[in-house]
Amino acid sequence: MDPALPIGVFDSGIGGLTVLKDLAARLPNENFIYLGDVARLPYGTKSAHVVIRYAQTCVQFLVNRRVKYVVIACNTATAMAISEVSHMVSVAVTGVIEPGVKAALSATKNGRVLVLATQSTVKSEAYLREFERHGYGTHVEQIACPLLVPLAEEGWFNHETTAHVIQSYLSKVQYKEFDTVLLGCTHYPLLEESFRRVLPQSIALVHGGPHLAQTVAQKLTEERLQNSSDSHFSHRFFSTDTISSSLPIIRALFDHPVDFELVDLERQ
Amino acid sequence: MDPALPIGVFDSGIGGLTVLKDLAARLPNENFIYLGDVARLPYGTKSAHVVIRYAQTCVQFLVNRRVKYVVIACNTATAMAISEVSHMVSVAVTGVIEPGVKAALSATKNGRVLVLATQSTVKSEAYLREFERHGYGTHVEQIACPLLVPLAEEGWFNHETTAHVIQSYLSKVQYKEFDTVLLGCTHYPLLEESFRRVLPQSIALVHGGPHLAQTVAQKLTEERLQNSSDSHFSHRFFSTDTISSSLPIIRALFDHPVDFELVDLERQ
Numbered sequence: 001m002d003p004a005l006p007i008g009v010f011d012s013g014i015g016g017l018t019v020l021k022d023l024a025a026r027l028p029n030e031n032f033i034y035l036g037d038v039a040r041l042p043y044g045t046k047s048a049h050v051v052i053r054y055a056q057t058c059v060q061f062l063v064n065r066r067v068k069y070v071v072i073a074c075n076t077a078t079a080m081a082i083s084e085v086s087h088m089v090s091v092a093v094t095g096v097i098e099p100g101v102k103a104a105l106s107a108t109k110n111g112r113v114l115v116l117a118t119q120s121t122v123k124s125e126a127y128l129r130e131f132e133r134h135g136y137g138t139h140v141e142q143i144a145c146p147l148l149v150p151l152a153e154e155g156w157f158n159h160e161t162t163a164h165v166i167q168s169y170l171s172k173v174q175y176k177e178f179d180t181v182l183l184g185c186t187h188y189p190l191l192e193e194s195f196r197r198v199l200p201q202s203i204a205l206v207h208g209g210p211h212l213a214q215t216v217a218q219k220l221t222e223e224r225l226q227n228s229s230d231s232h233f234s235h236r237f238f239s240t241d242t243i244s245s246s247l248p249i250i251r252a253l254f255d256h257p258v259d260f261e262l263v264d265l266e267r268q
Numbered sequence: 269m270d271p272a273l274p275i276g277v278f279d280s281g282i283g284g285l286t287v288l289k290d291l292a293a294r295l296p297n298e299n300f301i302y303l304g305d306v307a308r309l310p311y312g313t314k315s316a317h318v319v320i321r322y323a324q325t326c327v328q329f330l331v332n333r334r335v336k337y338v339v340i341a342c343n344t345a346t347a348m349a350i351s352e353v354s355h356m357v358s359v360a361v362t363g364v365i366e367p368g369v370k371a372a373l374s375a376t377k378n379g380r381v382l383v384l385a386t387q388s389t390v391k392s393e394a395y396l397r398e399f400e401r402h403g404y405g406t407h408v409e410q411i412a413c414p415l416l417v418p419l420a421e422e423g424w425f426n427h428e429t430t431a432h433v434i435q436s437y438l439s440k441v442q443y444k445e446f447d448t449v450l451l452g453c454t455h456y457p458l459l460e461e462s463f464r465r466v467l468p469q470s471i472a473l474v475h476g477g478p479h480l481a482q483t484v485a486q487k488l489t490e491e492r493l494q495n496s497s498d499s500h501f502s503h504r505f506f507s508t509d510t511i512s513s514s515l516p517i518i519r520a521l522f523d524h525p526v527d528f529e530l531v532d533l534e535r536q
Contacts, residue, residue, distance in 0.1 A: 038313075038314070039308070039314060039318045040307070040308050041313075045306075045421070046306070046307060046509050047509050047510040050307045050508075050509045146418060146421070146422055147415070147418050147419065147422055149418075150414060150415050150417075150418040151415065153313070153414070154414055154415055160432075161429065161432055161433055161436060164428075164429055164432060165429055168429060240318075241314050241315050242315040266534055
């Protein structure tokens with residue numbers, strides 16, 4: 001396989017750009033193709049058979065454009081579809097659940113981790129299974145937070161209402177007994193300042209982005225697939241509906257405009 | 269055409285059930301088919317070409333099941349796709365924009381109407397055009413309220429956070445100068461109590477549901493299509509993803525469980 005081929009990254013929307021940012025920081029010589037399936041977002045309220053179908057069409061799109069690696073930058077799609085997606089392709093596939101669990105296990109001292117995620121990710125219990133697989137005897141609880149994605153998309157990153165909503169969700173458990181909160185949705189890191197209005201500094205706030213970038217870097221090295229040619233260095237962005245380059249999320253993540261090319265996955 | 273055929277009603281999700289409720293109350297002898305395109309919701313954040321495509325597949329589904337009338341119970345789909353949809357079918361098509369404008373014009377005394385709607389409906393300016401078409405010299409302003417649909421779906425109908433979000437949106441204008449607020453999204457009537465926490469009683473709160481039911485009843489009479497046989501009286505509910513019958517919206521609207529049959533519009 002040609003190491004100059006891009007790494008394919010997809011998400012239900014633009015939350016996965018937080019993951020792309022971590023990846024590009026760790027792997028500055030790599031080419032990336034990002035796909036945001038905004039025409040069908042959110043995935044987090046939808047059921048397994050629908051999310052699997054959507055994830056499969058996203059991966060098919062990336063494969064058709066010849067990628068050397070697939071990153072699922074969406075917790076819901078990872079939770080529900082990583083095995084179906086892995087069977088479709090001959091390249092490596094990495095999702096965001098395992099790196100998130102590793103980040104939480106590195107951070108926790110008392111072994112009590114609170115996972116915040118979408119309705120569908122919580123229901124799938126993928127995080128609980130992954131913590132169990134690591135067998136640390138960690139005490140994990142999870143809370144579904146359906147309003148946080150719309151709040152991030154509204155651009156209310158550091159906002160009284162967002163803090164208020166976070167407080168409402170956290171009050172469902174004795175959250176001060178946990179020493180680590182794992183952000184189990186790629187939109188949530190954008191709301192970090194609102195989280196900090198509610199959570200004491202003694203509670204670590206972690207997400208899978210940096211560990212995921214670490215995993216991808218390691219696998220590329222093992223398989224001798226690191227891009228050595230920097231002459232073709234490029235990022236390309238695709239989406240299934242129009243994305244304004246002035247969106248708050250884009251402005252928060254990039255210091256330059258990002259142009260998305262429109263694709264129709266239902267007719268590819 | 270057989271008057272016993274059902275009336276087809278569709279929405280991006282389940283907000284349109286508020287419209288169905290108004291229709292069924294006004295037309296108790298009619299049969300209804302409801303379709304909620306929850307696998308692709310929301311429409312309100314998506315662009316015209318995507319919403320038109322989705323609305324067309326919804327209408328195709330209803331037409332394949334032989335309906336005598338099509339009701340678009342979604343403001344975004346009405347705003348963006350009513351003319352495309354009307355051209356597809358030989359039966360009457362009614363959307364929610366015109367009835368909403370009529371309701372507002374009946375209610376306003378000072379001619380100042382504030383329209384609250386989704387991002388896409390606001391951007392389409394369909395409400396502004398419809399008010400102009402009625403030529404009342406009404407002063408209309410509109411505010412996009414993207415968080416209200418997720419709040420309704422979360423079931424926070426009468427909730428401090430919802431009131432807080434409504435207050436944030438209303439503060440974008442001098443809302444006390446308006447004597448009528450038009451709820452331009454079929455989810456919003458569910459939040460009426462939260463609106464009332466913020467709005468003084470002197471401001472009328474209206475939506476298109478009852479006027480729409482009136483329009484449909486009138487057209488059925490004109491075309492002699494009222495159902496006289498009550499032996500086949502039935503409601504059928506379809507959706508593009510699983511809908512739990514214990515959802516807060518369903519419990520708020522119906523005093524009995526509602527079973528949705530699953531359909532795949534992308535492969536019909």
